[in-house]
Amino acid sequence: MTDSTTQTTCPYCGVGCGVVATQEGDKITVKGDKTHPANFGRLCSKGAALAETLDLEGRLLHPEIYGQVTDWETALNTTATALNDIIQKYGNSAIGFYVSGQLLTEDYYVANKLMKGYIGTANIDSNSRLCMASSVAGHKRAFGSDTVPVDYSDLEKADLIVIVGSNLAWCHPVLFQRISAARQQRNDKLKIVVIDPRRTATCDIADLHLPIKTGVDVTLFNGLLHHLRAHDHLDYRFIEQSTQGFANALQTAKETANSIPAIAQHCGVSEADIIEFYRLFARTEKVVTLYSQGVNQSSSGTDKVNSIINCHLATGRIGRVGMGPFSITGQPNAMGGREVGALANQLAAHLDFEPEHQAIVQNYWQSPTIALQAGLKAVDMFEAIEKGDIKAVWIMATNPVVSLPNAERIKTALARCELVIISDCVRNNDTVPYAHILLPAQTWGEKEGTVTNSERRISRQRAFLTAPADAKPDWWIISQVAQHMGYQYGFNYQSPADIFREYAGLSGIENNGHRDFDISILSQLSDAEYQTLTPYQWSPRSALQTTAENRPRFFADGRFYTLSGKANFVPVRPIAPKSESNSTFPLILNTGRIRDQWHTMTRTGKTPRLLSHISEPFVDIHPEDAQAFDIKDNELVCLNSALQQIIVRAKLSEGQKRGYLFSPMHWNAQFSAQARVGTLIASHTDPYSGQPEFKHTPVAVSRYQARxxxxxxxxxxxxxxxxxxxxxxxxxxxxxxxxxxxxxxxxxxxxxxxxxxxxxxxxxxxxxxxxxxxxxxxxxxxxxxxxxxxxxxxxxxxxxxxxxxxxxxxxxxxxxxxxxLTGQIGKNVAERGDTVCSCFGVGRATIIKTIQEQGINSVTQLGEILKAGTNCGSCIPELKQLVAQHAIKQVA
Known part of the structure; x- marks a missing residue:
């Protein structure tokens, strides 16, 4: 192994941070890339620990058929023959692909091409359905296209940022730190409103926190739309020239949310806070509304998205610097998946299921067939597997037995499935035991390709490790299976650069500015240019050489991608969640992520550092609710829904809203027993997006009476x-x-x-x-x-x-x-306490002792001594609390 340095991209959230991997002999270090425009060198705790996750423990290293190790040729022949047999016997709709935002764009593209252009069905969907499908649907209803009109730089140029349904400090820490830094640099002229049922670490920088109930976002933003009209804060010229449907949307808002007292009562917050939020939004020109899973993961998520967009259209706050609605994606390549059409209701390159678009794609691919209609979305796909309508499913780089709702039913579905193919890098997760065929895939650090982050920026993932044993790139596995199925002419790729050029070329076919996504200028990249491609943000007029100052912005000209060229106001009415609390299940469970873990822990669970802050599955509960149910802090409790039961630790938290609980989605059967929170959640989905409702599950909580x-x-x-x-x-x-x-x-x-x-x-x-x-x-x-x-x-x-x-x-x-055996430690063993700063392994007891002995009265001083809080900054809210609680008070 020779010394080398490689610029690549982090494999975690949708921020898309650049990282630099350095090899010095056998040692690998990973640091933030200071030249990357997404993070400028910052990394969160997960990214900072990437080098600790690169060992081969738990890797799938060889193809396996029915548990027996085999060679690639046998595995490919067996897979292709089995798929062809099922197609011949049951038809092409009996095949399903369930893919992942962990795939690179080139992998995604080839899988989508095989399914929709050669097998001829659209039964391919992504786990990104679970995180951003409602935003896609909302964008398309409003703009006529799935266009994200905002850049990260807008967060630093806005005068008001409204953060809705996102614990940004923990789930997208680098963006949170960019906002925090901008706030400090501008002497607090940047105002922050956080709208979230929980008081999370993100509220540390908030001027106003609205702890609304789950499921009431449409009422809140309909009320804002009505307020903007009632107090004459509309951009009438923009409404007239660039939008349509305003009167209907306004009338609906007036009918459903025209009274501040009624809105406050419905949302579960004070009238004063509602008025302050409306006042801030109305009087501030540069407003970014940044939203994430608290909006999307709902049975009315698409309507929530459109209620937000309506307010930006009504004020003309879109297409200009420092303003606009901004959906923050969860996975590293959720956006790339949207671009290549790896969702069941899209074709490739932002093309849809309409005859003109189908002809474009089929002609470009020169494929024998083309999918004629949308396929089954994620939840529907697994229901079809359970019913026997889908006989074969190929699962790529995801773990649905943990991540999908009604997760026990996913087990049942896979157990009944005639053929389950899994291509992944791990040998053991909750889904792998149901596989008939296992295909070993390369993982981060080994594979080559591109990803697209939340601001439409395409970045390269580059290999710096030699792939072990038989592990292969996903695009190679898919292409080889396609060739063995008889589709040699469509999948004769030699490298990911070949695939990228083809995909980029498709984006420009018969486009001429009629579609938002056009990166055809990149279709001429040589292999060397592809290898050295710097982060590239696609825009209305794609060009490799554009600066932030002269780069064109989407919707800057007031034109959208609808037939009329005008944006659509979408009238939306509040719709209650599919299930409400009752006497049997009196509390509402909200789910999500925690600071140091990622999805189902197959990568982050490998490093002790990331389990040092929160080490066990838990549920946050308000102290008054805990008292009502006779629950004490750190006790084990049972959470029951109408479907299942899990057992987790109780954590008393003043940040919880009364009547609401929070439990993370990460824990799996390799790290815990009975802690898969997805087993509690019903398969309720949004009617437009198909996105499940992860934020509103009626549950009961009780002490687990262990003996x-x-x-x-x-x-x-x-x-x-x-x-x-x-x-x-x-x-x-x-x-x-x-x-x-x-x-x-x-x-x-x-x-x-x-x-x-x-x-x-x-x-x-x-x-x-x-x-x-x-x-x-x-x-x-x-x-x-x-x-x-x-x-x-x-x-x-x-x-x-x-x-x-x-x-x-x-x-x-x-x-x-x-x-x-007495449990007494030696005299020289210092108790540092549970970890607060994961980046530097600094414990609570150490922090408290330093505060008291060193006379610390600020987080900055603490960082100078212990380094705590000086890297990703996710622990800063907790450090502030400790300083406030333990600093020695100065006597005047």
């Missing part, structure tokens, strides 16, 4: 078989060992026998037992280092895990050995 609790620390990973009687467990990788937390219903008759049976009969155990108090402790020491230790109790009063963890890394003294 015993315990934890185990082990040098090596262990299996926790069902026969062990462990009802709840969580696996927490640590530096040099693995931590398991667990609890159960019925304790065994003899804990020593139980420990020997499940955790090593061959070990010499140091033991301590106190049957009268239900305590059992044992440990095994090898070569003077702690190898494994187990602590059991009737209650949650257990020793410090942090102190014991130090004994894995240092030889045990006689004192350590004597105190080991």
């Amino acid at each position: 015993w609790y315990g934890f185990l620390l082990s040098k090596n990973p262990l299996e926790l078989p069902p026969s062990a009687g462990i009802r709840y467990w969580a696996k927490i990788p640590q530096q040099g060992f693995i931590q398991y937390e667990f609890a159960g219903d019925d304790p065994p008759e003899n804990w020593a026998t139980w420990a020997n049976t499940y955790f090593g009969a061959d070990k010499n155990w140091l033991e301590f037992a106190d049957p009268a108090h239900g305590r059992y402790r044992c440990a095994n020491v090898q070569d003077d280092l702690l190898n494994i230790c187990l602590f059991i109790s009737r209650d949650m009063q257990l020793p410090s895990r942090i102190g014991l963890s130090e004994l894995f890394n240092h030889p045990l003294s006689l004192t350590d050995r004597l105190s080991l």
Whole structure:
């Protein structure tokens, strides 16, 4: 391995940060790319830990057929033959592809081409359906095209940013830091409004927080539209020249939201806050409304999007610097998937299912057929699999058994499916056990291609690692299967550059400015130019050499992509969520992401640093709700919906709205038992976008009355078989060992026998037992280092895990050995507390001690001493709280 430096793009969220991977011998480091216009060198905690996720543990390295390792030629022949047999027997609509925003654009394009242009059905959908489909539908209804009209730079030039349904500080930390920096530089002239049921870390920079109920966004923004008209804050010239349908939209808004008291009551916030929000929006010219999953993931998500867009159209605040509606995507290549048509209701290059567009695509591809109508969206696709209408599904780079709603039903569907093909880089996730054919794909650092971020900026992902064993690029796997199916002439690609040129060329066919997406200028790139392509933002008049100052903006001329050239106001009425709370399920569950984890943890779960801040599945609950249900902080609780039950930790949080809970979507069967939050969520979807409702599930919460609790620390990973009687467990990788937390219903008759049976009969155990108090402790020491230790109790009063963890890394003294089973740590072991700053591993106890001993009274001072908060900044709100709570008060 030679020393080298590679500019590439982060594989996590839709911000699309540039990173620089440096190899020095066998060591790899990853840092932010200071030249990349998305992040200018900033990285979040996940991006900063990328180098820690590159090992081969858990990788799928060889093709497998029915659990047997095979070679590529056999796997390709078997896959192609099986697909052809199903098509011949049942028809092309019996095939489904479920793809992913983790794919590169070139992968996406080839999969879409195979399905829609050669197999001839549109039953290909993406997990991006779960994150931004409502924005796509809302854009197309309003603009006639799926056009994002805002840049990241607009966030720094706006005078008001309205953040709706997004914990930006945790889910898109780099954008949050750009906004925070702009706010400081402008002496707080930039105002921030956060609209979210929860008081999250994002509210740290907010001038106003509206903790609205879930599902009421349309009422709030219809009220704003009515307010703008009533107080004469409309742009009548823009409305007249560039829009249509205003009268109907305004009349609907007037009918549904014309009273501040009624709006406030419906939304669950004060009248004063509603008035202040409306006043700020009305009187501020440069307004960006930045929204994400809290808007999109709803059974009325498309209407919510259009209610926001209506307000921008009414004020002419679109197509100009520092203003516009801005959808922030969740995945690194959700936008790329939209561009190549990897959604069931689109063709490629922003073309739709209409005869003219179908002819363009089929002629360009020279394909034998073309899909004539939209296919099945994600939720509908898996329902069709369960019913037997779809006989074969190819799942690429995603884990639907965790991420889709009604997740237990996904298991049932896959178990019934005649043929399940999975191409992925991991050998074990919740979906893999249902595969008949496994195809090993390359992962980040190994594969080449492009991604498009939330501001339409195309960036290169470049390989800096040699792909292991039989792992291949996704585009190669798809192309080879296509060729083995008999479609050699359409898939004879030699490199991702070949695919990119073809895809770029399609965007310009019969376009002439009639469609928003046109990157045909890039279709002439040589291989060398493709390899060195710098981040490129597509715009109405695509050109490689344009600066931020002279780059044309979408809608700057007041023209849109509808037949009339005018934007559509869309009348929208408030629609209640499909399910409401009741006496059986009195609380509403909201789901989402946390700061340091990504999707279903197949990558971020590999690094201990990212599990040090929040290490177990949890539910946030307001203290008053907790009191009402007799729940204490850190207790295990059962969450029940009409579908399933999960068990998680309770975290009391004043930031929760009364009557609402929050639980993250990340945990899976490899890291926990009974914690897949998707099992609780019904398959309610938006009628236009097909996007599921993840933010509003009626649930009940109750204490989990465990009869015993315990934890185990082990040098090596262990299996926790069902026969062990462990009802709840969580696996927490640590530096040099693995931590398991667990609890159960019925304790065994003899804990020593139980420990020997499940955790090593061959070990010499140091033991301590106190049957009268239900305590059992044992440990095994090898070569003077702690190898494994187990602590059991009737209650949650257990020793410090942090102190014991130090004994894995240092030889045990006689004192350590004597105190080991008491849980007392050695004199030289300092308790740093649970992690607050994941980037630098700074613990709560260390921070508090530094604040008190050093007389710290600001986060800046804290960062100078401990580095905490000086990288991604996601922990800054928490650091501020600690400084406020523990700083020594100065006496005048």
